[in-house]
Amino acid sequence: MDAESVLARPDGVRIAWTTTTASHRREASRQLLRELIEPTQGEIGFQQQCPICAARDHGPLYVQLTDTVPAPSRTPRLVSVSYAGPFAIAAVAPSESSAFAIDAEIDSDRTRAAVKEALGPDTPDHSIRAWTRLEAIAKAHQTGLRGEWTEPDTTDFEITDLQLPRTEPSVIVSIARRRHLC
């Protein structure tokens, strides 16, 4: 993985991205996650299941650590992937996280128009970032875009967004993370 396409944030979230094609994006995102997760975690697998329709090709993604690594060294990580234009984007949460997701969109007039239409004229903020924040929060809650998703409960959440450096077209990513509360 090109070192220029990895971002280690001060909050402990690590993000990587790559260009891919529609038919390879699943494998590309999982490869990014394998490279983001510490090699001390050994072989890792992924499991995905939609909480709504039970399909296994979408929905929350979970890391499966194999038992070749002694239990005390295993650090379960929350992960998330998103796709925008030609990019696959993957992120790993720091260990003290109890909910986590990212969402990405291409920063373009076309996305802006689609977001404005999707959120409706009554939504005060219909920027691309408003959209990616809402999607990231909905993914972190594992509810999808249903119910009151445009006015989500963000208690204990940290929500941040950024423009991925050196991407053409430019990519906006929002991160929703709930800190672990004991």
Ligand SMILES: [Zn+2]
């Ligand atoms: Zn589903």
